[in-house]
Structure formats: C-alpha cells, structure tokens
Amino acid sequence: RDVGEFVLTHPNMKIPTETKEFAINASNMRFWEKPVQRYVDECLAGKTGPRGKDFNMRWVASMVAEVHRILTRGGIFMYPKDTKDPAKAGKLRLLYEANPMAFIVEQAGGAATTGYQRILDINPEGLHQRVPVILGSKAEVDTVTGYHHEKAA
Numbered sequence: 651r652d653v654g655e656f657v658l659t660h661p662n663m664k665i666p667t668e669t670k671e672f673a674i675n676a677s678n679m680r681f682w683e684k685p686v687q688r689y690v691d692e693c694l695a696g697k698t699g700p701r702g703k704d705f706n707m708r709w710v711a712s713m714v715a716e717v718h719r720i721l722t723r724g725g726i727f728m729y730p731k732d733t734k735d736p737a738k739a740g741k742l743r744l745l746y747e748a749n750p751m752a753f754i755v756e757q758a759g760g761a762a763t764t765g766y767q768r769i770l771d772i773n774p775e776g777l778h779q780r781v782p783v784i785l786g787s788k789a790e791v792d793t794v795t796g797y798h799h800e801k802a803a
Contacts, residue, residue, distance in 0.1 A: 665760040666724035669787040673708040673716045674728040681732035685765060685797035686784075713742065713783070717751050721758055726786035728794070730765060740764070740782035745774055748783050761791035765798040 672693050679687065693705035708725070710716055716727040729741050742748050752762030752769040762769045762785035772781060784794050 660722065663721055663758050665720060665755065665758045665787055667759070667787055668789045669724035669726060670703055671706045671708055671719075671723070671725035672728065672790070673710065673719075673725060674730070675709055675711065676707065678732055678734060681734040682730055683732070683765070683798070685794060685800070686728060686730040688797055689794045713747060713751055717755060717785070720755065720760065720786045724787045726784065726790040726794070729783045731782035738780050740780045742781060742783045744769070744772060744779045744781045745777060748781050751783075752785055755785045759788065760786050761788045761795075762786075763791060763795045765795055 672690070674686075674690060676690070679690070682690075692699050692701045693707070695701065696704040708716070708719070710719075713727065713729070716725075719725060720727060731740055740748075748762070748769050755762050756770065762783070764772070764782045765784055769781065769783065769785070784791055
C-alpha cells in the first residue's frame with residue numbers, strides 16, 4: 651500500500667448527542683466538585699431520578715479507550731477537578747492528552763470542557779499543564795458544564 655492510503659472503518663463518524671453511559675473513577679467521588687457529584691447522582695438514580703433514564707457506568711482508566719467507545723456508541727468521560735491534590739488543576743495534561751482527544755471528539759460532533767470552559771479554548775501556560783476533562787456526547791457534556799456554571803453564578 652501507498653503510505654497515503656488508509657482504511658476508514660467508520661466514515662463520517664458522529665457521536666450520538668445523547669447517551670446512557672458515563673465513565674468516571676467513582677473511587678474519587680468524595681473529592682469531586684459538587685456539580686460532578688450532582689451529575690453522577692442523577693445518573694445513578696436511573697429512571698426514577700431527575701434524568702428519567704437508566705445509565706450504565708464504565709471505567710477503563712484509559713482516556714484513549716474511553717474515547718474510542720464514545721466515538722463508536724456515545725457516552726461521556728469525566729476526569730474532573732477534585733480536591734485530592736489541590737496543587738493540581740486536574741489529572742490529564744492539556745497539550746498531549748486533553749487537547750488531542752478534545753479535537754477528535756469535537757470533530758465527531760461531541761463536546762469537551764473542563765466543566766467551566768471549552769478545552770480547545772485554553773491558552774497553555776506550560777508544557778505539562780494539567781486540566782480537568784469532561785468530554786463526549788454533547789447533550790451530556792452540556793448538562794455537566796451547565797451545573798458548573800450554576801455553581802459559579
């Protein structure tokens with residue numbers, strides 16, 4: 651094959667706008683900000699809760715694997731800001747983890763934020779700068795981001 655050839659397994663890939671799957675490391679729940687706790691509590695409440703539908707929780711602990719699943723069937727991945735290590739704004743690195751995945755997700759119709767702002771709008775301040783990451787199906791990311799803005803208001 652020519653170096654320029656490639657095979658598209660999913661041409662014009664689009665992430666479903668809504669989802670019933672979320673991925674987060676639940677062992678850190680006690681450290682999350684209130685908007686993330688609210689979102690996860692609502693998902694866990696299922697059909698009888700405010701969201702009115704049952705959600706499945708996933709956690710592979712690999713953002714690349716999570717993004718692959720989100721690209722193929724929808725979902726939301728969250729590695730939110732927490733109080734576990736207050737010196738760090740987040741766990742994932744902006745330049746070589748958050749930005750590339752945010753770009754891919756947005757190209758497929760999804761969204762990617764810190765909870766407060768679009769990841770691709772952040773001006774880097776350092777090579778290893780860390781940021782919170784919330785990305786995936788647009789409606790779900792918008793819901794979590796909205797909860798962050800309610801808190802900030």
